[in-house]
Amino acid sequence: MTKTKATLLLGAALTLGSASLAEAGTLSPTLLQRAQRGDQTPTGVIVRFKFSNTERGRALYKSARQQLQARLAQLGPAAGFINQAVNSGRVTQLWLDQSIFLPLTPVQARALAALPFVDAVFENFRVQIPRAAALSAASAPSGTPWHLQNIGAPQAWAAGFRGQNIRVGHLDSGIDPNHPEYAGRIAAFAEFNAEGDRIGNTPRDTTNHGTHTAGLIAGKTVGVAPDAQLISALVLPNNEGTFAQVIAGMQYVLDPDNNADTNDGAQVVNMSLGIPGTYEEFIVPVQNMLRAGVVPVFAIGNFGPSSASTGSPGNLPDAIGVGAVDQNGQVASFSSRGPVAWQGQINGVFVKPDIAAPGVAITSSFPNGQYGALSGSSQASPIAAGAVALLLSAKPGTGVDAVKNALYTSASNAGSKNNNVGYGLISVPGALGKLGVTAGAPAPAPAPAPTPAPTPAPAPTPAPTPAPAPTPAPAPAPTPAPAPAPAPTPTPAPAPAPANPTGPAGFELCAVEGGFCDFKGQREAAFGTAGRYLTGIGTDGFNCTVAEWGSDPAPGVRKGCFIKPVAAQPAPAPTPAPAPAPAPTPPASGSKPRVLLVDDDMGQGADVTAALRDAIKANAATGGAFVWNTQTQGAVPLSEMQRVDIVIWATGEQYQNTITAQDQNTLRQFLAGGGRLLVTGQDVGYDIGSSAFYTGTLKTRFVADSSGTPRLVTRGAFGNTAFTLNAAGSAGNQYYPDVIAGTGGGQVVAAWGSANATAGTITAQSIRVDPNAARAGQKVQDPRGLVERLAANLIGGILNSIFGGQPQAQQPAPRVTAQNANEAAGAIVVNDAGTYRTVNMGFGLEGLTPNSRNLLMKTSFDWLMR
Structure with missing residues (x-):
């Protein structure tokens, strides 16, 4: 794993990595390499000190602060650059981690790592959202949502346990303070910047993720613990942040007033974030949290x-790692599986996750009083944290190990653990019973969780050693027979939900309305009941909702989703197919497509996900907008593309490895199956313009490295509209928008400057001074695709424009043969290949204003889906 690209993820999601950032002695490999080169460029680093801390409870907070202060004092004059940073306020003290953040050069970091009391020095690595689950609108639920019914939360409420007097730590993208689900129950809030500094105390949500998870913890209608209070830390603004931000948020929710003598911190902490692999950087802060008696509940x-x-x-052995299950109690396809092998400070192979909670199509709060459905272990984790709050409100002072034992021995797998769902779906009444508290009948137990993953890894189980304290009789809640009657009356336990809906002949029930129909591959699908159905073809699962299918075949009646294998002959679809969209899923809402944004900006410059999110959601089907981040998740698999109608590939400010050979091959397979593709990025042509994928699949010829103008005008199938790059409100990041032309059937539908401009009008290689010296330097050494008008006598002026007027000593000749100046000065090229369609934009959509990118995206989608 490339350490400089390690990322934390909201809801968790990616390629495996197992090495630690600080494994090369006490200095990270990247810092060591830079130091060996004599690199004097300042960079943000974490310096962790060795310490010994035997304190327990809140006394640990005071002791940890004192030890960190002592270490800083111990540095003395020998580390003058650190003392200077401390005195100037550039150091952030992360006492929970026994570390500090400060800017150092790699050479300074190497010197500091040699001190005997320094444990590790590593980069302040980035944290960031993973693949986003479908973003779908929803309304406030009527009655008790299934995710609360399935864990037995209502039984705890009926017994008077609602999370009262419990504070839950909430680290996320922020929180909307005015949502009616939990308004008035935010006990404290703070916002932190990338250096870990506290920069604000006014609650806000920078996306919708934090508001959604907060509602699941403490919402009055969607939350598990409706009387609990929230201590919220905004550590991932716009779903991005750093290690220092997360640690600063962790210590804040434990001690919000920064006074260890006052008892105002969280008793349980939810973190719907993570980083793939095993990272020792988290061991110290989590161990300190445990010593303080705080329950850590984290997404797996x-x-x-x-x-x-x-x-x-x-996946730390001592943390409660939470996996996701669907409404039927089956493990979600996306939920991470064990085992996990730790080497280093922790050694052994462990079964993970520890428990499971509902995490598929979960309705909760969205900002501005709205509701939405999301899927992920990001949703399962706050539901589990809310369950812990109920246990603590029922029996205050319960220790961490006792909470774990109660959860694990009462879950649906009857004390047996596997690598799919751990001990199984949590049962709040069952866990209360393990603590000696009666709370009525157990939750309506779904089918026991599936059998263990192929690698059951019987290796050491996490620290809590389940050892079911109470009795050897394992059978917890799941047995449906003799439930101990709800409360005062001797009547049987509450009757199950109404009879299951009925499906067409030959179909089997996959999910009831509101659930998720989870399967792999393609299936014929039907939605409805009793002879009234919508039908289509589904791929890799779908939401069983009216919003997903676009209309209601049986209003006011409990419906279901039904599937059966696809018939051998591809032709005779069982019913009128939904729109001619090539994507295999059922019709979502109206004629809008399902869309996957591939964020391929690799963390360079403006975040394309943040810039394009609103436009995609406005033009995609309800619940049909997804994101895959190549920096944090690696190469996007074909199966992810096949779930949607349109793939948007956005490269942002990346100018190298924009669409790799592996990605090109996957995209070819997606298109061969009838896919639709929109490519957007200012340097895609510069990078891969000579590839067969660019010329043969996209049917595009790369003409010049920059348009020389920010204005583009559409024509033909895209109408006649003018757009301007870098206007106020845009990302302002367009420097080298490609000039492109169609080839072999590709058609230009927008040109630079005017609708019918030719390449002869281009007079500059960049449209503004490039602040990225490395990128500008490469373009000086390797200019590509210059047209004839930009001959050798003009190259000097062009290069000066790139560097802001700085004279250059050398002006190499173009490597690529110049194209004819009569070539079209195209900005957008479309290709209708019959089987598939593509739209290739020579610029990044993020460089347009929100209104403009929304309009151009709609135009592109309309053409792609014809």
Whole structure:
């Protein structure tokens, strides 16, 4: 794993990595390499000190602060650059981690790592959202949502346990303070910057993720613990942040007033984030949390269905790692599986996750009083944290190990643990019973969780050693027979939900309305009941909702989703197919497509996900907008593309490895199956313009490295509209928008400057001064695709424009043969290949204003889906 690209993920989700950032002695490999080169460029680093801390409870907070202060004092004059940083306020003290953040050069970091009391020095690595689950609108639920019914939360409420007097730590993208689900129950809030500094105390949510998870913890209608209070830390603004931000948020929710003598911190902490693999950087802060008596509840990750796909910190042996199940109690396809192998400070192979909670199509709060459905271990984790709050409110002072034992020995797998769902789906009444508290009948137990993953790894189980304290009789809640009657009356336990809906002949029930129909591959699908159905073809699962299918075949009646294998002959679809969209899933809402955004900006410059999110959601089917981040998740698999109608490949400010050979091959397979593709990025042509994929699949010829103008005008199938790059409100990151032309059937539908401009009008290689010296330097050494008008006599002026007027000593000749100046000065090329369609934009959509990118995206989608 490339350490400089390690990322934390909301809801968890990615490629495996197992090495630690600080494994090369006490200095990370990247810092060591840079130091050996004599690199004097300042960079943000974490310096962790060795310490010995035997304190327990809140006394640990005071002791940890004192030890860190002592270490800083111990540095003395020998580390003058650190003292200077401390005195100037550039150091952030992360006492929970026994570390500090400060800017150092790699050479300074290497010197500091040699001190005997320094434990590790590593980069302040980035944290960031993973693949986003479908973003779908929803309304406030009527009645008790299934995710609360299935864990037995209502039984705890009926017994008077609602999370009262419990504070839950909430680290996320922020929180909307005015949502009616939990308004008035935010006990404390703080916002932190990338250096770990506290920069604000006004609650806000930068996306919707934090508001959604907060509702699941403490919402009055969607939350598990409706009387609990929230201590919220905004550590991932716009779903991005750093290690220092997360640690600063962790210590804040434990001690929000920064005074260890006052008891105002969280008793349980939810973190719907993680990083794939095993990362020792999280061991110290989590161990300190445990010593303080705080219950850590963390998402296990969305890296499934592969085995050994868990993420840190949820896969730490002592943390409660939470996996996701659907409404039927089956493990979600995306939920990460164990086992997890730790080597280093922790050694052994462990079964993970520890428990499971509902995590598929879960409705909760969205900002501005709205509701939405999301899927992920990001949703399962706060539901589990809310369950812990109920246990603590029922029996205050319960220790961490006792909470774990109660959860693990009462879950649906009857004390047996596997690498799919751990001990199984949590049962709040069952766990209360293990603590000696009666709370009525257990939750309506879904079918026991599936059998263990292919690698059951019987290796050492996590620290809590389940050893079911109470009795040898394992059978917890799941047995449906003799439930101990709800409360005062001797009547049987509450009757199950109404009879299951009925499906067409030959179909089997996959999910009831509101659930998720989870399967792999393609299936014929039907939605409805009793002879009234919508039908289509489904791929790799879908939401069983009216919003997903676009209309209601049986209003007011309990419906279901039904599937059966696809018939051998591809032609005779069982019913009128939904729109001619090539994607195999059922019709979502109206004629809008399902869309996957592949964020391929690799963390360079403006975040394309943040820039394009609103436009995609406005033009995609309800619940049909997804994101895959190549920096944090690696190469996007074909199966992810096949779930949607349109793939948007956005490269942002990346100018190298924009669409790799592996990605090109996957995209060819997607298109061969009838896919639709939109490519957007200012340097795609510069990078891969000579590839067969660019010229043969996209039917595009790369003409010049920059348009020389920010204005483009559409024509033909895209109408006649003018757009301007870098206008106020845009990302402002367009420097080298490609000039492109159609070839072999590709058609230009927008040109630079005017609708019918030719390449002869281009007079500059960049449209503004490039602040990225490395990129500008490469373009000086390797200019590509210059047109004839930009001959040798103009190259000097062009290069000066790139560097802001700085004279250059050398002006190499173009490597690529110049194209004819009469070539079209195209900005967008479309290709209708019959089987598939593509739209290739020579610029990044993020460089347009929100209104403009929304309009151009709609135009592109309309053409792609014809």
